[in-house]
Amino acid sequence: MPSKNIPLREKLKTVTPSGKKDESFFELVFDVVMEIPKGRVTSYGAIAAALGTRSSSRMVGWAMNGSHRVRPKVPAHRVVNRQGLLTGKMHFEYPDQMQELLEKEGVQIVDDKVVDFAKKFWDPVKELGLE
DNA sequence: CTATTGACGTATG
DNA sequence: GCATACGCCAATA
Numbered sequence: 104m105p106s107k108n109i110p111l112r113e114k115l116k117t118v119t120p121s122g123k124k125d126e127s128f129f130e131l132v133f134d135v136v137m138e139i140p141k142g143r144v145t146s147y148g149a150i151a152a153a154l155g156t157r158s159s160s161r162m163v164g165w166a167m168n169g170s171h172r173v174r175p176k177v178p179a180h181r182v183v184n185r186q187g188l189l190t191g192k193m194h195f196e197y198p199d200q201m202q203e204l205l206e207k208e209g210v211q212i213v214d215d216k217v218v219d220f221a222k223k224f225w226d227p228v229k230e231l232g233l234e
Numbered sequence: 235c236t237a238t239t240g241a242c243g244t245a246t247g
Numbered sequence: 248g249c250a251t252a253c254g255c256c257a258a259t260a
């Protein structure tokens with residue numbers, strides 16, 4: 104039951120830009136991020152690709168900016184840049200929180216970078232069967 | 235309205 | 248590997 108296989112791309116198209124806050128770009132990003140398994144990480148570009156806006160990876164990061172005030176919990180700490188670098192760590196409650204959370208899940212961090220990023224990488228496009 | 239910025243990515247030199 | 252430029256789109260001033 105592809106209930107989880109939400110047509111994000113279609114959803115995105117139906118979204119009215121600068122329209123309402125119902126299902127903005129942010130929600131789409133959050134949906135994907137919350138699907139990230141524990142101990143895994145993904146990149147902004149991957150999420151953007153999953154949403155069909157491969158080139159708009161920046162918007163993904165921007166969406167995460169509001170992840171704080173968003174419902175229950177968005178594991179933003181599992182989202183890193185393509186280098187596996189914890190670029191957004193400074194946006195958490197405190198810089199080291201991101202690293203702590205990741206290490207707590209079994210993800211080693213060295214020099215603000217994910218160890219074995221290739222192995223830990225979780226591709227939303229492939230896992231969710233998008234595109 | 236324009237200009238700037240941003241938790242990015244790719245291309246180019 | 249580093250610097251620079253561009254794209255992409257939304258929020259903010």
